[in-house]
Amino acid sequence: MTRFWVCVAGAGFFLAFLVFHSRFCASRLPLPLHFALKISWRPEEALYRLDVDWPKYSEYFTGATFCVAVDSLNGLVYVAQRGDNIPKVLVFTEDGYFLRAWNYTVDTPHGIFAASTPHEQSVWITDVGSGLYGHTIKKYNSFGDLVQVLGTPGKKGTGLNPLQFDNPAELYVEDTGDIYIVDGDGGLNNRLIKLSQDFMILWLHGENGTGPAKFSVPHSVTVDSDGRVWVADRGNKRIQVFDKDTGEWLGAWNNCFSEEGPSAVRFTPDGKHLIVAQLNLSRLLLTAAPPVGSIGDCSVISTIQLADQVSPHLLDVSGKTGAIYVAEIGAKQVQKYVPVKSYSSSFVCIHLEEIGFW
Structure with a gap:
């Protein structure tokens, strides 16, 4: 001894x-x-940590939080929740302070996107409700005033002229005003539509199936800085990628999703990583973005394992800080994860x- x-x-x-x-x-x-x-x-260290101080007061969450959007230009975070007799949209600062709530013409929110320029602040919401304002995508100003309605209010369908939706899941709005919509969270449609800023259809893929450019529950959409559109094809357990100008199919990732398909996709501000949510696994994946001209295979760099049954539905990323905001329908809250430096x-x-x- x-x-x-x-x-x-x-x-x-x-x-x-x-x-x-x-x-x-x-x-x-x-x-x-x-x-x-x-x-x-x-040591084995995550690339993100939970910000336990966001928001400052969590009692504002009174329903099932389905989606979240970050207005990085103005430092705002929009949360849309479902429930009876509750405000459907909550507005926080990125620091976690509650600002206001509104509940105008929103029936059953599913996806939300904040599109802001120095001249305009706008919030887009996909509404999958069956009431008067259901089956539409609506544009609001930052105080909840209705500005624009896409689709046929109260009537689901597959039509393109006039445009109809059925369970539109999410949208992404570029700075140019072009809009990418995934329409088909279990409804009649399984399609990806690109609209111009004046709402003309530029291209679409709209067939249900497992082949290239076909979908089964397209659930989330985002665009990278290299002109590629990324779609969480949840039912097919893959991510499909398209050229944003032509709509050409560029490839797919499926090797990372053998257990469960992706429910949300967003890029980090530097464009180096794609953040993917998996709803039933209560997990976030940080994957490496491929170079231009090669989609390749999915490569997981890091994971964020959430608590059981938290159920991350949709997420968004701050363009300024890189913080990830996750809408958790199981936990009925939104949580914030901030980047940490590795040793x-x-x-x-x-x-x-x-x-x-x-």
């Missing part, structure tokens, strides 16, 4: 000597008598001759 502790003490002394020697002596020794010993200080590796140079190993 004494010998064991002597060995432990000796090993500790040896490591301390290496560090001391490399710091104070190595620069005076001949280069050939050195080698680099890499010491990694990186870097350091190098220690040691001289073997002086310690008798050379």
Whole structure:
């Protein structure tokens, strides 16, 4: 037993000597008598951490929180929730302070998107309700005043002229005003539609199936900086990718989703990673974005495992801070995850001759 502790003490002394020697002596020794010993200080650490202080008061969540949208330009976070006799839209600051709520003409929200420019703040909501305002996509200003309605209010359908929806899941609005819509969260349609800023159909893919450019419950859509449209094809357990200008099918990812399909897709502000939510697994995946011209296979860089039955439905990412806001229908809340810095590796140079190993 004494010998064991002597060995432990000796090993500790040896490591301390290496560090001391490399710091104070190595620069005076001949280069050939050195080698680099890499010491990694990186434990298994997530790339994001939960911000337990967001929001400041969680009692404002009084229904099932289905979706969240970030207006990074103005530092606002919009949350849409379902329930009877409750405000359907809540507005917070990115710091977590509650600002206001509104409940005008929103029946059953599913997806939400904040599209803001220096000249206009707008909030788009997909409404899957069966009432007077259901089966539509509606545009509001930041105070909840209805500005525009897409679709045929109160009437679901498959028509294109006039435009009809049935359970439109989500949309993405570019700075140009072009709109990408995934229509078909279990309804009549399984399609991806691109509209111009004046609501003309530019292209669409609208067939149910498992082949390229066909869908089974298209649930979320986003656009990257390289001109590619990414669709969470939830029922087919894959992500499909299209050229935003022509609508050409570019490829698909399915190797990451053998257990469950993706329910939400959003890019980090630097465009290097695609964040994917998996509803029933209560999990977020951080995947590597492929280079231009090659979709390749899905590669998971990191995961965020949420609590059981939290059920992350849709999410959004702050363009300023990179924070992820997750709408959790199981937990009936929105949570915020912020990026953390990983530890870097350091190098220690040691001289073997002086310690008798050379």
